[in-house]
Amino acid sequence: MSICAWTVLGLKPGADGTAVKRAYRRLAMRWHPDRNADPVATERFKEIRAAYDQLLEAEPVDDEEEEPAATEADSEPTPPRAADIRLNLELDLVAAALGCRQTIAYVRGKDCNTCAGTGKAGMVRTRFCPACHGSGRVRDVERVLVQCPDCGGRGFFSEQICPDCGGSGRDAYEASLEIKVPPGMLPGDELRLAGQGEMASDDLAAGDLYLTIVIRSHPLFRLSGRDLLASMPVSALQLMAGGEIRLPWFDGFLDYKLEGGLPERREIRIAGKGFPGRGRNPAGDLLIELIPVFPRQLNARQRKLLLQANAALADTLAESLPEIDAWQQMHLPS
Numbered sequence: 001m002s003i004c005a006w007t008v009l010g011l012k013p014g015a016d017g018t019a020v021k022r023a024y025r026r027l028a029m030r031w032h033p034d035r036n037a038d039p040v041a042t043e044r045f046k047e048i049r050a051a052y053d054q055l056l057e058a059e060p061v062d063d064e065e066e067e068p069a070a071t072e073a074d075s076e077p078t079p080p081r082a083a084d085i086r087l088n089l090e091l092d093l094v095a096a097a098l099g100c101r102q103t104i105a106y107v108r109g110k111d112c113n114t115c116a117g118t119g120k121a122g123m124v125r126t127r128f129c130p131a132c133h134g135s136g137r138v139r140d141v142e143r144v145l146v147q148c149p150d151c152g153g154r155g156f157f158s159e160q161i162c163p164d165c166g167g168s169g170r171d172a173y174e175a176s177l178e179i180k181v182p183p184g185m186l187p188g189d190e191l192r193l194a195g196q197g198e199m200a201s202d203d204l205a206a207g208d209l210y211l212t213i214v215i216r217s218h219p220l221f222r223l224s225g226r227d228l229l230a231s232m233p234v235s236a237l238q239l240m241a242g243g244e245i246r247l248p249w250f251d252g253f254l255d256y257k258l259e260g261g262l263p264e265r266r267e268i269r270i271a272g273k274g275f276p277g278r279g280r281n282p283a284g285d286l287l288i289e290l291i292p293v294f295p296r297q298l299n300a301r302q303r304k305l306l307l308q309a310n311a312a313l314a315d316t317l318a319e320s321l322p323e324i325d326a327w328q329q330m331h332l333p334s
């Protein structure tokens with residue numbers, strides 16, 4: 001750490017983190033180009049920011065450093081802000097697809113005023129070390145007296161717990177927020193709620209709240225990108241004969257005209273009926289895998305109707321059942 005950084009912040013070398021933070025906030029308020037029209041303000045603010053970063057590298061005042069650096073280097077510095085809050089927002093698949101209103105509860109806060117977020121303020125209290133009962137020595141496994149590892153041999157702890165925050169350093173509140181989730185949010189998409197992050201204080205604007213969408217698993221549908229996938233059992237006879245079938249679709253259904261064909265697994269795709277589109281991304285497709293199911297039981301009437309159908313097929317044996325026709329011609333005398 002250079003002396004220069006301390007000087008820029010108007011501090012004595014070695015001042016603690018709280019003092020650095022305070023000095024930075026005070027100077028940032030004064031010199032931030034958004035607040036100060038003086039042409040030298042931008043340069044001055046950059047110096048202050050650089051000095052602060054140098055002295056408190058491990059303790060960023062906001063999360064700008066986490067953003068991709070490429071754009072930030074050229075842009076104007078933003079006003080000092082409290083930290084952002086990042087949470088997951090769990091949604092049902094249908095709610096995410098169609099959009100919904102959600103009430104979210106979370107804890108937001110700000111640095112405790114009394115201790116400036118350090119958790120330390122007020123009287124220094126001394127507490128005897130419970131491990132060594134204040135002697136500074138304990139017996140190790142071989143019953144030899146050694147220095148107490150808990151208190152480093154001092155026999156007591158000095159504590160300076162802020163009375164206003166109980167040492168947490170934070171002034172925290174339960175927040176409840178009703179939000180509107182637009183349709184078509186995919187897992188991993190983020191919602192940003194400006195100003196709903198950590199709270200504003202004297203010299204900081206409020207941070208933002210970021211909600212990352214998590215979609216609960218659905219008993220029927222799966223997502224692949226924006227395609228909506230499901231499988232459904234269909235009567236083998238229906239697969240052969242075709243006709244109107246009803247496909248599952250979010251909370252409802254779609255009527256679909258099925259082509260007749262072989263009683264085999266078949267996938268049908270309905271373009272644009274999957275997960276809704278969003279921004280430049282178009283809606284996905286609905287993909288339903290049809291799984292043939294053969295009748296387990298037939299009553300007398302059903303058997304009769306099937307025999308009638310079978311007899312009707314025999315009338316066009318060469319076209320309908322060509323393998324049987326060929327076999328019969330070869331092996332059964334007519």
Ligand SMILES: [Zn+2]
Pocket residue numbers: 112113114115116117118119120121162163164165166167168169170
């Ligand atoms: Zn406090």
Ligand SMILES: [Zn+2]
Pocket residue numbers: 129130131132133134135136137148149150151152153154155156
């Ligand atoms: Zn001890």
